[in-house]
Amino acid sequence: VPTPSRTSREEIVAAGRALVEAGGLDALTMHRVAATVGVRPPSLYKHVPSRGALIKLIVEDVVDDLAAALDGRGRAATPGDDLGAVARAFRLFAKQHPGTYRLIFAPLPEEWRADPVHLMAASRAVLTIAAALAGQDRSLEAARTITAWAHGFVAMELADAFRMGGDVDQAFEFGIDHLAGAF
Amino acid sequence: VPTPSRTSREEIVAAGRALVEAGGLDALTMHRVAATVGVRPPSLYKHVPSRGALIKLIVEDVVDDLAAALDGRGRAATPGDDLGAVARAFRLFAKQHPGTYRLIFAPLPEEWRADPVHLMAASRAVLTIAAALAGQDRSLEAARTITAWAHGFVAMELADAFRMGGDVDQAFEFGIDHLAGAF
DNA sequence: ACCTGAACACCGTTCAAGT
DNA sequence: ACCTGAACACCGTTCAAGT
Numbered sequence: 575v576p577t578p579s580r581t582s583r584e585e586i587v588a589a590g591r592a593l594v595e596a597g598g599l600d601a602l603t604m605h606r607v608a609a610t611v612g613v614r615p616p617s618l619y620k621h622v623p624s625r626g627a628l629i630k631l632i633v634e635d636v637v638d639d640l641a642a643a644l645d646g647r648g649r650a651a652t653p654g655d656d657l658g659a660v661a662r663a664f665r666l667f668a669k670q671h672p673g674t675y676r677l678i679f680a681p682l683p684e685e686w687r688a689d690p691v692h693l694m695a696a697s698r699a700v701l702t703i704a705a706a707l708a709g710q711d712r713s714l715e716a717a718r719t720i721t722a723w724a725h726g727f728v729a730m731e732l733a734d735a736f737r738m739g740g741d742v743d744q745a746f747e748f749g750i751d752h753l754a755g756a757f
Numbered sequence: 758v759p760t761p762s763r764t765s766r767e768e769i770v771a772a773g774r775a776l777v778e779a780g781g782l783d784a785l786t787m788h789r790v791a792a793t794v795g796v797r798p799p800s801l802y803k804h805v806p807s808r809g810a811l812i813k814l815i816v817e818d819v820v821d822d823l824a825a826a827l828d829g830r831g832r833a834a835t836p837g838d839d840l841g842a843v844a845r846a847f848r849l850f851a852k853q854h855p856g857t858y859r860l861i862f863a864p865l866p867e868e869w870r871a872d873p874v875h876l877m878a879a880s881r882a883v884l885t886i887a888a889a890l891a892g893q894d895r896s897l898e899a900a901r902t903i904t905a906w907a908h909g910f911v912a913m914e915l916a917d918a919f920r921m922g923g924d925v926d927q928a929f930e931f932g933i934d935h936l937a938g939a940f
Numbered sequence: 941a942c943c944t945g946a947a948c949a950c951c952g953t954t955c956a957a958g959t
Numbered sequence: 960a961c962c963t964g965a966a967c968a969c970c971g972t973t974c975a976a977g978t
Contacts, residue, residue, distance in 0.1 A: 575959055576960040586904035598864065605953060616953075616963050625952065635813035655917045676864045681781065681855075690920045697921065714923045718910070722932065723902065726909025728902075732863045737873045738880065740897045748898035749905065758978055759941040787971060799972075800943050808971065 581611040583621045583631070591632045595673035599680075602629070615649060626651040626686040629677070633688045641696040642732040643667045653706035654754035660699050661724050661750050679725060695719070708757035716757050723749055764794040766804045770814045777815060778856035782863070785812065809869040812860070816871045819857040824879040826850045836889035837937035843882050844907050844933050851911040859915060862908060880904070891940035899940050906932055 589610040593601045604625055608615040622628045643663055650656040668675040680689070701717045708716035727746060736742050776784045787808055791798040791856040805811045826846055832841040851858040861871070884900045891899035910929060919925050 577959065577962070579961065584902040587865075599867075603950090604951085613961095614963055615951095615953085616964085620955075620961055662844065672864075679912055679918055681859045681916055684917075687917065693918060693920065711930070712923065715928045716935075718913075718919065718925075719906065719924075719935060720927040722907040722909035722913060724909065724912060726905035726907065727901070729912060730908060731863055732906060733864055734867075735862055735876060736901065737876065738897065740901075743902075745898045745901040748895070749902040752899075752902060752939040756935040760943070760978065762942065786969090788969080796942095797944055798970095799945085799974085802972075803942055 579621075579724065580617070581613050581621065584687060585611050586618060586621055587631045587635055588695070590628050591635060591674055594632060594677065594698070595671060598673055599629070599677065602632075604628075606709050608634075626683065628680065630686045630688060631676065631731055633686075634679050634692045636671065636694050637678055637688055637692040638672075640664075640667050640675075640678070641698070644696060644699040647699075656703045657707065657720065658747075658750045660703060661746070664724050665724075665728050665731075665746060668732065672732050677727070679729070706757075707754065719756075720753060760805075764796050764800070764804065766814070768794050769801060769804055769811065770818055772817045773811050774818060777860065778854060781856055782812070782860065785815075787811075796841050807879040812865065813869045813871060816860050816865075816869075817859065818876045819854065820861055820875040822854075822877070823847075823850050823858075823861070824881070827879060830882075832890075835907065836886055840887045840890065840903065840937050841933045843886060843928075844903075844929070846930060848911050848914075851915065855915050858911070862912070866918055873889050890937065895940070901940075903936060906936060910931055 588705050589607050590602055593603075593606055594611070596688060602625070604615045607628070611618075613740035618628075622631070643659055643666075647663055649658050664729055670710055697717065700721055701713060704720060705713035727749060730736060731742060736745075769790060772790050773785055776789055776793070781817075783806070787798045787801055790811070791801055794801075801811075805814070826849075827843055830842050830846055833842050880900065883904055884896060886901060887900035888896035910932060913919060914925060919928070
């Protein structure tokens with residue numbers, strides 16, 4: 575006798591994402607996800623192959639949101655202003671979703687990593703700006719320099735690694751200004 | 758009747774570091790550490806308060822080695838060449854110790870994070886170069902820009918996040934060149 | 941003073957049995 | 960076709976008992 579699903583993959587991903595956001599990857603247990611969606615742990619395996627596969631789905635969900643946040647900005651007057659706008663949008667997203675942002679570049683086992691398609695969508699905005707700043711044939715290197723700086727900055731900020739005083743917001747603006755003029 | 762220790766904190770930290778290096782933080786279990794040093798899991802608690810405290814000791818050990826790697830270079834001809842030398846030493850360290858490098862800026866719970874003293878020792882080399890490049894009163898911002906870029910770059914590299922082709926070594930040298938001229 | 945076995949409350953995952 | 964309880968092999972940690 576077929577029975578209707580009592581939950582869904584979407585609901586499971588959303589519940590898992592909330593758990594990661596609230597308590598990091600350690601808080602993502604199949605038991606807790608099951609309790610959240612109102613089912614017993616073994617039932618989750620009818621919707622998702624494993625905890626690792628669930629992590630992958632959560633990361634892809636977050637990366638898609640990041641891509642939307644980076645694309646959903648007006649066009650600024652100069653490439654330098656555009657760089658400032660994406661950089662600030664990037665940092666804002668990380669601060670608004672610290673728990674799940676960290677997952678994006680976390681050193682996960684190969685099989686749990688996001689599909690490249692999602693990361694490439696999130697790279698589009700920076701690539702466009704890099705081409706405007708450094709020229710088409712240097713755009714990939716410039717984009718990697720910008721992205722590395724932006725990710726490194728927010729990763730260190732989220733890890734509370736800026737412990738020598740000073741104004742962290744000001745250091746971020748300093749980075750924007752000097753990268754905009756670097757290429 | 759007092760009995761002599763069959764292991765030590767140093768041995769436990771070394772065993773834990775090797776486990777993290779080989780299999781990431783997930784591989785660091787008290788059971789495996791105990792088996793490596795030849796003792797039962799409960800005995801570890803005579804030498805280390807908890808798994809979290811062990812993680813902290815491992816991170817501090819790694820950060821000390823990183824500081825030594827960054828300091829153990831000759832002085833180059835120009836500040837720009839010095840920047841290249843530390844940056845390459847930084848990246849080399851990360852590639853030689855990928856599993857434990859990732860721990861340094863990992864989003865660990867507050868109580869497991871390295872003591873600031875260790876991180877500050879590792880910051881010394883970059884701060885000196887930043888002062889030479891950007892001037893004393895901009896040295897902190899410049900050091901944060903450089904460190905963010907370097908960490909972001911190797912973090913993305915270790916996470917296999919550069920998936921759009923191109924030469925990654927060349928992108929790193931591109932970053933060095935343009936940061937050296939940015940301040 | 942350190943080590944041990946037993947125990948507790950958790951995990952991820954499998955599987956046969958229910959509906 | 961999905962859900963469940965029972966089970967297995969793991970975890971971190973505590974604690975009384977050994978030496």
